Amino acid sequence: MAPRAASKTAESSDKVSVICRALRRAIIEQALEPGAKLPEDSLGERFGVSRTIARHALGQLAAEGLVELRRNRIAVVATPSWQEARDAFDIRIELERLVVRQLAGKLTKAQIATLNAHVDAEDGARGGSDPVSIRLATEFHILLAHMTNSPILVRYVSEVAYRCCLTLSLYSRPHSSECAINEHRAIIAALVKGDEGKVMSLMHSHLDSVASRALVAPAPQRGRDLLDILAPYAEEGDGDRVVKLPKVVRAR
Amino acid sequence: MAPRAASKTAESSDKVSVICRALRRAIIEQALEPGAKLPEDSLGERFGVSRTIARHALGQLAAEGLVELRRNRIAVVATPSWQEARDAFDIRIELERLVVRQLAGKLTKAQIATLNAHVDAEDGARGGSDPVSIRLATEFHILLAHMTNSPILVRYVSEVAYRCCLTLSLYSRPHSSECAINEHRAIIAALVKGDEGKVMSLMHSHLDSVASRALVAPAPQRGRDLLDILAPYAEEGDGDRVVKLPKVVRAR
DNA sequence: AGCGCCTCAATTGCATGCAGTTTGGCGCCC
DNA sequence: GGGCGCCAAACTGCATGCAATTGAGGCGCT
Structure with missing residues (x-):
């Protein structure tokens, strides 16, 4: 069985995939909680790219089911049922x-x-x-x-x-x-x-x-109060890796 | 068991998803064969949108594995091994x-x-x-x-x-x-x-x-000659639905 | 005080423009 | 005649700008 080439699935260019990786990691490390807002501007600024690129990255992550994209609305980290x-x-x-x-x-x-x-x-x-x-x-x-x-x-x-x-x-x-x-x-x-x-x-x-x-409870009341959970992250995020949330708002 | 909402997976706005659907269909109906070139310009022109949107659509399809995106190169319909x-x-x-x-x-x-x-x-x-x-x-x-x-x-x-x-x-x-x-x-x-x-x-x-x-042969020489296969499609495509290929070239 | 409307800042949707990279074709040299 | 290298056209990568939509706060009315 010859070793196959380790082809990269998609992850188009570079900047986009950098942002994707960073956000993915921030999400799975729970620095970005479900429901956290991800404005294109802030992302772009944080990563030193234009909105176009940030937008593209969000598109990819949405395709993976990690963020939710609603038309004309700020993208948020996905909140699976x-x-x-x-x-x-x-x-x-x-x-x-x-x-x-x-x-x-x-x-x-x-x-x-x-x-x-x-x-x-x-x-x-x-x-x-x-x-x-x-x-x-x-x-x-x-x-x-x-x-x-x-x-x-x-x-x-x-x-x-x-x-x-x-x-x-x-x-x-x-x-x-x-x-x-x-x-x-x-x-x-x-x-x-x-x-x-x-x-x-x-x-x-x-x-x-x-x-x-x-997955303990069939439908827990969304766990704890989102506001409380978000608070420690909203002000500073993770400094180097994570996009800073523009405001502390109760998501939704 | 309550019926769950039929959430749309990602498919951001509208124009992008229209292009995605059209291309997906063209690909699975073999109007666009593996290796067919998909220049952003042509797509944009064909669907009446800018390159930005066409590009985004290609990104989505790449995430699905239907097209291959190579940096600085024209996107092509995927050619799975x-x-x-x-x-x-x-x-x-x-x-x-x-x-x-x-x-x-x-x-x-x-x-x-x-x-x-x-x-x-x-x-x-x-x-x-x-x-x-x-x-x-x-x-x-x-x-x-x-x-x-x-x-x-x-x-x-x-x-x-x-x-x-x-x-x-x-x-x-x-x-x-x-x-x-x-x-x-x-x-x-x-x-x-x-x-x-x-x-x-x-x-x-x-x-x-x-x-x-x-999947008959373990490794057929890529089937028939790609050029032959492409020929009938390259000139006219499917008229209304399919992006016209700019040129007939041997893919790769 | 409570409720609703209205306006404005924030944000997205999208196109266009410019710079850098690849392509492939032509001409030159061997 | 064949191969190599250069050059222009084609195309992508990305940023910026403008129009459209949202939602949030403020104002007035009841």
């Missing part, structure tokens, strides 16, 4: 089962080392519910997808994983993800062992447990 | 199994009628390999996805189905799709009967057979 979150997890389960099915018993030594290193990093950044470890946990799954060498699979797994990540900030209590790390280790072990069925069911139950830990 | 085609079908199988799993035994009378009407239409537009019946066959699957009321699932199934459609124009011989119509009918029947396992395996084998009919 509980049902959409559930759907996303269902899809994710199927996709990631496919990933591990393709990978079982086929990992190279280098790949195994990479995976172990990543999980070690997850272990290092402990804190369970802090944004960075959530991001790392998500990236573990994306890393797996990359190893299939299937750009399409990478794209879909990434997208849906980001979406799931986004829902965690909406519907999850400060859940601990340490157990998830152990599950990651178990998945690696099963992959190395090459037991297809085992690793598929491991992945299934792993994601299922993440989902059920996260 | 044989391996990518195979990957797309693998993903599609999983996604559509999920669709029918969710749908089994849950279709309303109206939905059943809609499905039957669609298959009748497929039957009417017989011709097996003509672009319209290929499009209809694809839309049958998208119609199914819609009935899950899961916008995310709709999006992914649509995208991956379009991609598969695109590969058909590259790698398939003038295959007949009449058998596919019967398989569609069988799927509807199984859905109505509510036999989850049955309908999932039906869908699996249906897509698998489409894939294997289509």
